[in-house]
Amino acid sequence: MRVTVRLFARLRxxxxxxxxxxxxxxxxxxxxxxxxxxxxMPALQDYxxxxxxxxxxxxxxxxxxxxxxxxxxxxxPVSGG
Amino acid sequence: MAAVAVTADPLDPQSLTVEIAGSGTGxxxxxxxxxxxREQNQGRRVSFLDYEAYEPLAVRALNRILDEARQSWPTxxxxxHHRIGRLELGEASxxxxxxxxxxxxxxxxxxxxxxxxxxxxxxxxHEHFEGGDVWLEGATADPDDEAARQAxxxxxxA
Numbered sequence: 001m002r003v004t005v006r007l008f009a010r011l012r013x014x015x016x017x018x019x020x021x022x023x024x025x026x027x028x029x030x031x032x033x034x035x036x037x038x039x040x041m042p043a044l045q046d047y048x049x050x051x052x053x054x055x056x057x058x059x060x061x062x063x064x065x066x067x068x069x070x071x072x073x074x075x076x077p078v079s080g081g
Numbered sequence: 082m083a084a085v086a087v088t089a090d091p092l093d094p095q096s097l098t099v100e101i102a103g104s105g106t107g108x109x110x111x112x113x114x115x116x117x118x119r120e121q122n123q124g125r126r127v128s129f130l131d132y133e134a135y136e137p138l139a140v141r142a143l144n145r146i147l148d149e150a151r152q153s154w155p156t157x158x159x160x161x162h163h164r165i166g167r168l169e170l171g172e173a174s175x176x177x178x179x180x181x182x183x184x185x186x187x188x189x190x191x192x193x194x195x196x197x198x199x200x201x202x203x204x205x206x207h208e209h210f211e212g213g214d215v216w217l218e219g220a221t222a223d224p225d226d227e228a229a230r231q232a233x234x235x236x237x238x239a
Contacts, residue, residue: 008203
């Protein structure tokens with residue numbers, strides 16, 4: 001199945017793009033998508049301890065199920081205000 | 082103008098105040114917080130900031146914060162506008178307005194909102210300073226982290 005990966009701030013800079021479309025084999029979780037991503041881009045790995053994740057623009061968990069067409073976002077620690 | 086906005090346009094505290102205060106006569110206090118782009122940060126001389134947001138989730142998180150504030154201060158109304166994109170020194174990055182019958186609730190709801198923004202709203206500062214640039218990274222956003230929420234509440238009521 002196909003998912004859209006969204007990356008922000010320094011994660012986006014490290015990946016060189018804020019939006020990637022990737023094929024993953026189902027059944028998949030956010031963790032599956034992340035593992036595929038860091039296999040491709042090991043530089044992102046350090047964020048695993050500190051990032052948050054979202055599915056379809058709602059905060060989620062690494063263990064959450066991902067479906068075909070979902071948007072999965074990986075978010076570095078936030079610094080708004 | 083809505084109570085919540087994430088926008089590339091310059092912020093206008095006055096229009097948000099009008100929006101939140103409305104035309105009623107029950108309010109005794111309006112507390113306003115305006116966050117500005119500061120020249121000095123951690124020993125660096127800042128040139129400008131570039132704010133990035135995951136907009137749909139940022140709007141959702143801001144609405145969540147207003148819901149939380151309503152639970153703690155049921156008679157207080159809060160609005161929050163966050164700017165994104167390039168901001169020069171001295172420009173407003175965020176405006177929060179809280180209107181209430183009494184100043185205590187207005188101040189507390191206003192302070193609570195900015196503390197929670199810094200905890201859970203997916204917005205990032207890209208700081209450009211003399212000699213380089215850096216993405217600022219603060220809190221790992223977890224809206225269900227009850228300890229963080231309580232910490233924000235304690236600061237608000239201190």
